[in-house]
Amino acid sequence: MQFKIISIYSLALVFALSSCSGKKEEEKTVYENTKFAKGGEDTVQLSDQQMKSVGITTTTIQDRNMEKLVRLNGKAEISPSHISSVSSIMGGHIKSINVINGSHFSKGQVLAVVEDPQFIQLQQDYLVTKAQLEAARLNFNRQKDLNTSKASSDKTLQTAQADYSTLNATLKGLEEKLRIIGISAKGLSTGNIRSKINIYAPFSGFVSKILVNNGQYINPADTLFELINPTGLLLELKVFENDVNDVKVGQEILVYNNQNPDLKSNAKIVSLVPSIENGGSATAIAKLSTTNTEFVKGMYINAEVNISSRYTQGLPNDAVVAFENKNYVFEDLGKSKYKMIPVVTGISDDQFTEILKADFLKDKKIVQKGAYSLLMMLKNKAE
Structure with a gap:
């Protein structure tokens, strides 16, 4: 009795294995049965069963007006060139900061105020030199008059002229120093000497970084702000x-x-x-x-x-396939035989892809539906 049961199970197993093997044969893909023509790995021959499975349709090169x-x-x-670092021409203590990170500023706006006694000294030197220059000018003119009548020597005239020229150059230098720290020498007098200077914005823009604090002493080489134009x-x-x-x-x-x-x-x-x-x-x-x-x-x-x-030549998008960064189309050679042809593509839209120098495709039947399946067959063959 036990022998009969074992025999029945063995017979069932044999039928099951036979059934599975038959199903696998029926489920072979179109790739496994693909025949390749003698022309090389760019040509593929399909069987009748594969033609039904792939469902190939063809098209031709078309003239179209395309936009991309x-x-x-x-x-x-x-x-x-539009990121600027702002510093003070002369050192001093930061008296106030008038902007914050990310804030917008306008050209000429006061970004910060710096205070130091040296600003007072510079203005004082300018006013003293200005007074000395006026005295030197008067003396020089007087010596010229005296030298004309030989009442004074040439050496005395030369000394007066040198003093005047020296003081004039000194005054011009002090005037320029005042200008670059934002103080107008033209309106400067003993009644409006100040100890503070303003740091002005050189253009309109945004503050990217603030690198100082109130009360901090800064040197001329120190960056106060980074500004963005x-x-x-x-x-x-x-x-x-x-x-x-x-x-x-x-x-x-x-x-x-x-x-x-x-x-x-x-x-x-x-x-x-x-x-x-x-x-x-x-x-x-x-x-x-x-x-x-x-x-x-x-x-x-x-x-x-x-x-x-532009008015150009193109094919439907599904007719163009890509492999290893190159583009291809398949020509229908007849009798279920197809050849892969490399093409150079241009612009494309939702429906069509431009084919550059497409004259060689004129009058050829190009695979539209099924082009990708043909590419997979060739790829699998190469592997």
Whole structure:
């Protein structure tokens, strides 16, 4: 009885294995049964079963009016020439700071006030020299008159002239020193000498860094503020390799940030770095047409480039396949035989892809539906 049960189980196992083996044979993919023509690994021959499975349709090269929209992304940066460090011409103690980090300022606005006794001394030296120069001028004129009548010697005249010239040069130097610390020598008198000077903004912009505190003593070499001039805002945009030939210097673009995507600003591409980076992209530099305070250094931005429409030749998108960074189409040779042909593509839209120098495809039947399946067959054969 036990022997019969074992025999029944063994017979059932044999039938099960046989059934599985049969099913696997039926489920062989079209790739396993693909025949390759003697012409090489760029040609594939399909069986009737494969033709039904793949469902190939064909098309031909077509003349079309095409337009391309290239989308770019990147960051807002500031040109180094528009980042300025501000310091005091002369040392002193910080009396007050009138801005905060990130605040906007206008050209000529007082950023800080510095106080020191040397400012008083400089103004005093100017006023004393000015008075001495006036006395030297009068003496020089008097000596000229006396020398004309030989009442004084030439040496005395020369000494008077040298004194006048020396004091005049000294006064001009002091006047220039006062100018660069923001004190007008023209209106200076003994009644308005001051111990403080103002640090003025050289342009309109934003405060990037404040590097001092109230009461701190600063030297002429110390940086007080780092300022950003927004007119130097540049947009560094990534351009993928397949779009590099379509993006040109001088093109108008629309840019926007992620926080406010509906507010788009005009910009222009001013430079294109002629190299492809490791990530497969090049860098385009754009500049805003008008200053926009919405864009700040370090902000991620997006851009849209409309490529001019042109009348060209193209194929439906699914007729063009890519493999190892190259593009191909399949020509229908008849009798279920197909040949892979390399092509150079141009712009593309939602439906069609431009084929450059496509005259050699004229009058050829090109696979549309099923092109990718044919590519997989060739790929599997190569492997």
